[in-house]
Every structure is written in C-alpha cells, then in structure tokens.
Amino acid sequence: MLKAPAESAGEAYEREIAADRLAREIGRLEGAEKGLVFGRIDWADGTALRIGRIGLHREEDDLPLLVDWRANAARPFYEATPVHPMGLRRRRHLRLEERTVVSVSDELLDGSAPTDEDVVGDGPLTEALSARRTGRMEAAVATLQAEQDEVVRSAHRGVTVVQGGPGTGKTVVALHRAAYVLYAFPRAAEEGVLVVGPNARFLDYISQVLPSLGENDVDLATCRELAGASPAAADRFDTARLKGGAELADALAGLLRAYQAPAGDFTVRVGREPVHLSDEEVATARDAAAAAVPGHNPARQVFKELLVDAVTDAMQRDMGDVLEQIDADTVAMTGLDLDRFTGAGRHRGEGAADTGPAHELDLDALRADLLDDAGLDRAVEALWPRLAPGDLVRALLTDADALAEQLPRLTAPERSLLLRGPDAPWTDADVPLLDEAASLVDGPPERTYGHVVVDEAQELTAMQWRMIVRRCPARAMTLVGDFAQAGPVATARDWKEALAPHVGPRFRLHDLTVSYRTTQEILESVRGLLARIAPEQKPTRSLRGGESPRTVTTPPDGLAAAVLRELRAQGAAHPGELLGVVCADTRVGELTARGVAHHARVVPASEARGLEFDGVLVVDPEEITAARPGGERDLYVALTRATKRLCTITVQPA
Numbered sequence: 063m064l065k066a067p068a069e070s071a072g073e074a075y076e077r078e079i080a081a082d083r084l085a086r087e088i089g090r091l092e093g094a095e096k097g098l099v100f101g102r103i104d105w106a107d108g109t110a111l112r113i114g115r116i117g118l119h120r121e122e123d124d125l126p127l128l129v130d131w132r133a134n135a136a137r138p139f140y141e142a143t144p145v146h147p148m149g150l151r152r153r154r155h156l157r158l159e160e161r162t163v164v165s166v167s168d169e170l171l172d173g174s175a176p177t178d179e180d181v182v183g184d185g186p187l188t189e190a191l192s193a194r195r196t197g198r199m200e201a202a203v204a205t206l207q208a209e210q211d212e213v214v215r216s217a218h219r220g221v222t223v224v225q226g227g228p229g230t231g232k233t234v235v236a237l238h239r240a241a242y243v244l245y246a247f248p249r250a251a252e253e254g255v256l257v258v259g260p261n262a263r264f265l266d267y268i269s270q271v272l273p274s275l276g277e278n279d280v281d282l283a284t285c286r287e288l289a290g291a292s293p294a295a296a297d298r299f300d301t302a303r304l305k306g307g308a309e310l311a312d313a314l315a316g317l318l319r320a321y322q323a324p325a326g327d328f329t330v331r332v333g334r335e336p337v338h339l340s341d342e343e344v345a346t347a348r349d350a351a352a353a354a355v356p357g358h359n360p361a362r363q364v365f366k367e368l369l370v371d372a373v374t375d376a377m378q379r380d381m382g383d384v385l386e387q388i389d390a391d392t393v394a395m396t397g398l399d400l401d402r403f404t405g406a407g408r409h410r411g412e413g414a415a416d417t418g419p420a421h422e423l424d425l426d427a428l429r430a431d432l433l434d435d436a437g438l439d440r441a442v443e444a445l446w447p448r449l450a451p452g453d454l455v456r457a458l459l460t461d462a463d464a465l466a467e468q469l470p471r472l473t474a475p476e477r478s479l480l481l482r483g484p485d486a487p488w489t490d491a492d493v494p495l496l497d498e499a500a501s502l503v504d505g506p507p508e509r510t511y512g513h514v515v516v517d518e519a520q521e522l523t524a525m526q527w528r529m530i531v532r533r534c535p536a537r538a539m540t541l542v543g544d545f546a547q548a549g550p551v552a553t554a555r556d557w558k559e560a561l562a563p564h565v566g567p568r569f570r571l572h573d574l575t576v577s578y579r580t581t582q583e584i585l586e587s588v589r590g591l592l593a594r595i596a597p598e599q600k601p602t603r604s605l606r607g608g609e610s611p612r613t614v615t616t617p618p619d620g621l622a623a624a625v626l627r628e629l630r631a632q633g634a635a636h637p638g639e640l641l642g643v644v645c646a647d648t649r650v651g652e653l654t655a656r657g658v659a660h661h662a663r664v665v666p667a668s669e670a671r672g673l674e675f676d677g678v679l680v681v682d683p684e685e686i687t688a689a690r691p692g693g694e695r696d697l698y699v700a701l702t703r704a705t706k707r708l709c710t711i712t713v714q715p716a
C-alpha cells in the first residue's frame with residue numbers, strides 16, 4: 063500500500079490512514095498467535111464454543127469459529143461453577159505453543175463421570191501460578207477467577223476501585239479491564255484508554271499484556287510522561303509530600319489571579335492621549351475574560367477585546383465631555399443655541415453612548431485601530447501578561463511572600479521547605495505542579511481519554527490525582543492499589559480521601575482476597591509486619607504452599623559476598639528461575655559493581671512495587687526500613703515479591 067504512488071496530498075494522507083489501520087490489524091492478528099484458542103465450553107446437548115483472545119468468523123457464512131473472551135457468549139467459561147454450572151457439562155483449558163496444543167485440562171461441572179474424551183488433571187490455574195516467571199507479566203485471560211472476572215466484566219462505567227493484598231491480581235484485573243472496556247464500551251474505546259503506572263520499570267513489566275490480548279491502542283504512561291516532563295532532580299520526602307497536597311492547586315490558581323488585572327484604576331496611553339479606566343471597568347473586563355474561556359493565555363485575547371471596548375467607551379465619553387465643554391464655551395461667548403442649527407440635541411444629558419451625528423465617532427474603525435495599537439498592547443501586557451506554566455510555578459516557589467500569601471495554612475517551616483532558588487532544576491514533585499499550571503495557563507490538556515486505569519494508585523499524591531482526573535472528563539476509571547504498600551510521598555490514607563475531591567462517594571469498591579503470587583508460608587511470615595503497618599487490613603490467603611522463608615546473617619563487610627553465595631546456591635538448585643534482589647536504593651550501586659546483576663535483577667526497594675520473581679533475596683531489611691519514611695511499607699513490598707522462595711539477608715550488628 064505504501065509503495066503505490068499518491069497523486070495528491072489528500073491521497074497520500076488517506077493512504078497513510080489506511081496503512082496505519084492495516085498495521086494495527088496485523089498487530090492484532092500477530093498478537094493472537096500466542097495462545098489464540100485457550101478455552102472451550104461444552105453443553106450437555108453436545109454443542110460447544112471455543113474461546114480465544116480475539117473473535118473469528120468463517121468468511122463464507124459468518125459462522126463463529128472463535129469467540130472473543132470478552133463477548134457475552136464467553137461468560138459461562140468464567141462464571142460457571144459446579145454449584146452453578148450454567149448448563150455446561152465441561153470447561154476445557156488448552157495451552158498452545160505457537161500453533162501446537164501442548165496441554166489440555168478439563169473440569170466437569172455437571173457431576174457427570176469423565177469419559178475417554180475428558181482430560182481431568184491438575185487445574186490450569188495451579189499450572190499458571192507455578193510456572194516460571196519471565197520478568198514480563200503475562201495475560202491471565204485463560205484463568206481469570208470469578209472474583210476477578212466480576213470486576214473485569216462489570217457494566218459499571220463510573221469509577222471502579224479494586225483493593226487487595228500483594229499478589230491478589232489487582233494488576234491482572236486492571237489490564238484485563240482495560241481490554242474489556244475497549245471491547246464493550248465503544249465510546250470510551252473511541253476516546254482512548256490510558257493505563258497509568260508508578261514508574262518505567264513497572265510499565266515495562268506489564269507492557270506485553272495488552273498487546274497479547276490483541277490491544278495495541280492503549281497508552282501506557284507514568285505521571286511524568288503524561289505531563290511530558292523529565293525532571294532531573296528529586297526533592298526531600300517531606301518537601302515532595304508537601305508539594306503533593308491539593309493546597310498547592312489553590313495556591314497556583316490564587317497566584318494566577320494576582321496576575322490578571324490587579325485592582326486599581328488604570329491609564330492606557332492611546333497614541334498621545336491618556337485614557338483613564340476605572341477600577342470597576344477593568345475588573346468587569348477581567349471577570350468576563352476569565353469566565354469566557356479556560357486558560358489564562360487563551361483568555362488573554364478575550365481580555366484584550368474587552369479592554370478595547372472599555373477604552374472605546376471611555377474615549378467616546380471623554381469626547382462627549384470635550385464637545386459639551388466646547389458647546390458650553392460657545393454659548394457663553396456668543397449666546398447662540400447651537401442645537402437650533404445642528405438639530406443634534408440628543409447628545410446632551412443622554413449618556414455618552416448616544417452622541418449626536420455632529421460628533422459621531424467611527425467606532426468600528428476606532429476598535430480596529432486600538433486592537434493594533436502599541437499602547438494598548440502594553441496595557442494588556444501589564445494587566446494580563448502572557449505566561450508559561452513554569453513562570454507561574456517558579457513565581458510561587460521562589461517567593462517567600464507569595465508562599466505566605468497563597469499558603470496561609472502551612473507553617474513557616476513548611477513554607478521554607480517549599481522555597482527554592484530561581485535556577486534550581488525541576489523535580490519529580492514539581493511535575494504535577496507544572497501540569498496544574500499548564501491547565502491554568504493554557505487550558506485543559508489536549509489529549510484526554512474515555513477510560514483511565516491506574517495501577518499502584520495508593521502512590522498518587524493529591525496533585526497527581528488532579529492531573530490524571532483532568533485527562534478523564536467522563537470520570538470513567540478503574541483504580542487498583544493497596545494502601546498498606548503506600549510509599550513515603552503518598553498523601554491519602556484511603557480511597558475516600560483520595561477520591562472525594564473528584565467523585566465524592568461515587569465509586570464502587572471491590573476486594574480481592576486470594577493471593578495468586580506468594581505462598582501461604584511467605585504470607586504468614588509478613589503477617590506481623592502487616593498488622594503493624596495496616597492493622598485494619600484482613601490478611602489475604604494463598605492457594606499454594608511452599609518452602610518456609612529463610613534468613614541468612616552476615617557481618618557488615620560480607621554482605622555482597624553473602625548475596626552472591628546465596629544467588630549461586632539458588633541458581634544451582636533451581637536453574638532457569640528468575641531471581642530478584644531487593645535492597646535499599648543506596649545499596650544498588652555496590653551490589654551491581656560486585657556482579658550481582660549477572661545472577662539476578664537488582665531492584666531498589668523504592669521501585670519494587672508490582673514486580674515479581676520466582677525467588678527473592680531481601681538485602682538488609684533494617685537498611686530498607688530506615689532508608690525512607692514509612693520504610694516498613696517498603697519492606698512489606700520487598701518481602702511479598704516472590705512466587706516461590708524468599709530469603710532475607712540480615713547484617714549482624716558490628
């Protein structure tokens with residue numbers, strides 16, 4: 063298609079659109095190559111339906127060959143149980159490698175005895191859960207569990223919240239929900255679906271799931287990427303948390319108002335003439351401009367036009383006054399009544415807008431001249447300066463007086479944490495402030511979405527929530543997270559607090575209760591820690607048992623050697639398994655330099671959220687706990703990343 067010559071620009075454009083559509087279709091079909099068919103349901107009467115990642119029809123008679131897993135017809139595959147078989151006799155799971163069937167597993171739902179045709183064995187879920195990890199998350203479309211499927215397939219279009227302990231499948235639900243929305247809600251699909259994750263490492267981890275479900279049109283982004291920012295520095299945690307508070311949004315809006323036609327009379331110089339505008343006239347123009355269009359810069363043109371109107375009125379009024387004076391002087395000097403000659407009595411005492419023909423101004427020409435007038439431009443620049451988002455944020459954060467005026471509820475020490483130098487680089491915590499300023503200064507973001515999915519949503523600050531919600535005008539969102547895993551900068555303690563400013567109490571809360579990642583033994587080993595960091599949270603249960611977690615103790619100077627020893631031992635005992643080493647952020651450099659990365663992925667504790675490995679080494683838990691405020695939650699995250707084996711390396715006190 064791209065080779066065919068295009069006759070015109072229009073044709074070239076159409077050709078590109080068509081090629082783009084075909085490329086996406088190819089992507090969809092190629093994605094389906096991985097496990098195209100994974101399920102089959104059989105009714106008692108012998109009819110059957112095959113279920114797959116996409117739907118396929120026979121060309122000649124439109125007969126369905128394969129039903130898309132999201133179609134209503136596929137529901138019984140996920141919902142039928144032996145207690146409610148929904149008319150099914152058998153549910154079959156197939157596992158394919160490319161085009162070869164490598165395993166088959168059946169569940170008989172109606173209580174009938176297995177025949178030679180049935181393959182009843184270990185469940186496919188057990189198989190999926192004990193499979194080796196690859197470092198990339200896989201779709202769980204063949205084994206979605208009923209409590210997960212209920213959320214994925216929910217008809218609710220507003221805000222759906224999913225909470226649950228580590229490994230309960232929150233990410234699985236979030237991503238399959240995104241795929242379901244694209245399939246079932248065409249309006250939202252047309253406007254686009256966005257998935258927000260906490261960092262690039264996490265997005266990379268989940269990046270394959272949606273393409274493998276045939277969905278290549280979902281945007282994956284961190285908050286930084288949404289704002290198009292790449293800050294070079296980080297703030298102290300207390301500063302970052304302060305910058306995350308919603309008061310900052312009010313402060314920026316308040317400061318912006320101070321830029322827009324501050325109170326007071328104003329004199330505009332038009333040509334050589336000063337034209338005087340009253341406080342009230344300027345304020346009327348300001349309020350009307352601010353209400354006319356969102357965004358300070360777009361409203362600037364409106365303000366300019368309103369100011370021109372005000373100046374025109376004022377000039378007309380002034381001219382009326384001058385002419386009256388001349389008339390009065392003439393009468394006084396000559397004793398003649400001019401009106402008798404001109405018939406233009408209407409301008410007397412009937413308001414400036416009604417000057418008589420003798421003194422008529424060409425208002426349109428005057429307005430046109432004013433719009434081009436340098437003096438007027440200077441007035442607009444003084445009353446309504448053009449701003450860049452960074453100007454506004456800098457104006458707030460570099461000026462102690464502005465901070466005091468706009469953030470009266472903060473204490474002086476808190477405000478001094480916010481104060482920065484004019485040349486200081488932008489930080490991560492500045493990103494939502496810049497985004498807020500961009501929406502105040504330039505208007506709402508151009509790219510918005512019909513549905514937004516947020517993973518690890520407990521991490522968001524109030525300011526980050528604002529930037530995400532701003533991109534979802536329909537407030538159709540799926541939010542998943544676990545407040546027991548919240549990091550040091552998170553500003554909300556629960557969903558109510560996080561969502562109240564945006565949707566009030568209007569959200570549906572679902573709980574996931576079963577951990578599909580960790581073993582029962584690992585969950586039990588963190589129970590005491592969980593009771594300390596989230597006493598109100600019910601511990602999750604696991605479907606699987608395994609080895610008990612181990613602890614290895616080492617002298618301080620033997621830490622890296624102990625890590626290497628343990629990794630070699632695990633590598634020898636369980637070849638091919640994916641190992642992760644989670645340590646305090648400051649320890650990453652040393653462990654990498656010592657060659658740990660040849661054996662395992664080295665992950666700083668601050669970036670471990672959402673990830674998983676077959677075996678995990680948690681290095682120096684005390685260091686992880688002490689590294690950041692709320693460090694026990696970082697430790698809890700680190701200890702819950704393993705699917706099979708957990709080993710903690712502790713350091714002997716010197």
Ligand SMILES: Nc1ncnc2c1ncn2[C@@H]1O[C@H](COP(=O)(O)OP(=O)(O)OP(=O)(O)O)[C@@H](O)[C@H]1O
Nearest residue numbers: 202205206207228229230231232233234578579672
């Ligand atoms: N229905 C399922 N079938 C197969 N595997 C599943 C299923 N549900 C969850 N899993 C697996 O369990 C593991 C944990 O799932 P997931 O990462 O979604 O949990 P999470 O609740 O987001 O965890 P965390 O709180 O740690 O981020 C993943 O490997 C996932 O593939």
